[in-house]
Amino acid sequence: MAYGDKTAVDGLTLSVAEGSITAVLGPNGAGKTTTLETCEGYRKPQQGTVRVLGLDPIADRKQLLPRIGVMLQGQGAWSGVRAMEMLKHISRLHAHPLDVDELAERLGLGECGRTPYRRLSGGQQQRLGLAMALVGRPELVFVDEPTAGMDPQGRRTTWELLRELRADGVTVVLTTHYLEEAEELADQVHIIDRGRMIASGSPLELTRGGATATVRLVVTKPFPPGARESLRKALGEDTEVTLLDERSMRVTGRADPTTLAKVSRWCEENDVLPESLTLGRRSLEDVFLDLTGEKLEHV
């Protein structure tokens, strides 16, 4: 299954493998929802072609809709409808729906089944939205920001469920602006920014930095002027130092104790107190920062 897509925002081409989890990652306003809504047939691409399960989302909408599940970003239910009533209603539109009680139980909606939609918490509304996307037993689900506004517990539950979907052969396409979510879940990550695809690959491919390591230094007070240059001089030529913000720097260089020791010594000499000094492989956040020069929101 593949779709190539040119959105109104800008040209982007991406394809999705069956039975995998694909994450479309990007900051707010990057064009994630637009991309998804084009695949769902809500928007007509001005240029280019979109194929979902081999079908045109607009021309073949009738054949496509029963086969996909869609989780919208927020809302999508009558304000006075009870949670279970809504889920049951959507299930009646499908030929072979899941058992709604079991599904609700799985998503932790058992307790709020009789609560009107408008009085559900944000996380409960999100989970109901996910349940509505899944109840028709689709081959492919599009989930837009599935864990936005969820507590960590709800986020874990959702992640587990999405993994179970993949294990059962469902293809999942999700958007997220949480790096951790993409890193945890996705087989393929597409990073988009301002409507353009800036990187694609598995999380491992994207974060592979060879033998280099990353040291992240966060200090208690803003760095003195010229700190980046002086640290770079102290570490030697084959090391790269990036100022992330006024209180944190990233050092990319050889992964050995000497690098760490040199950073500590530099701190001592410059009277800078580290709040944290961490050594690790590049994260998706580093990749994103390298590509765009901007930080993504933290989880």
Add this chain to the structure above:
Amino acid sequence: MSEVATGTFTPKPGGAPITQQVVAQALMEAKLMLRNGEQLLLAVVIPVMVLIGGVTAGNAIDLDLGSDRGLVDILTPGVLALAIMSTSFTSLAIATGFERRYGVIKRLGASPLPRTGLLAGKVLALGCVQLVQLFIIGGVGQVLGWTPAAGFGTVVAFFLAIAGGTLAFAALGLFVAGVLRAEATLAAANLIYLLLLAGGAVVLPLTAYGAYGDVARWLPSGALGEAVRTAFLDGAPAWRDVGVLLAWALLGSTLTARTFKWE
């Protein structure tokens, strides 16, 4: 990464038979309409109050509507017409306006239910609510002494009036809901309802309005009122009024088709 294949979610997609989908949609919408306090006020409480108040007060002051028929025989069909109007126009417009606002229509747009099925479900839901209204208002009318014309002709004529009125007002209601925001729809739909209640010749017959009656009979409210009254007073269809209603339905659906956005 833990990954357990349970088979729970093994794909087995497909839409339910279209009749099942339409019935589900109709029952859902009817249930929500009858559960909503404001909608219920509009659909049942106000018409019943108008009927009881009108008959009681009219008899007390010896109101003469220029007809040899009893007041209750004239007012009950008028109130039924009012109820049909409130459901098909005001309730539908408000509900649809908020469905657009809350993304319900967008959500259903991603389900197997096609647009035509959604529309059919809405019309069927209106039919369900109107049936409830007919029983309550008709029952109250009976208690007050209403004696409608008996026979098959009455049933046919009443059905034609309801069908024409529902189509006309539903098309106009969807037009309002499609061009205005939800709050503006709420205000406009209620305002138009009140204006037509007072000056639309729906509850009171055209004869009560004097010369203005000649204008009012071309309004959808006046035509619906006359059509329902003729059905129950004479037991025969009021063809001209049904024609007026169908013309309004045509106008409304043309406007709606040009302007309505589902989301």
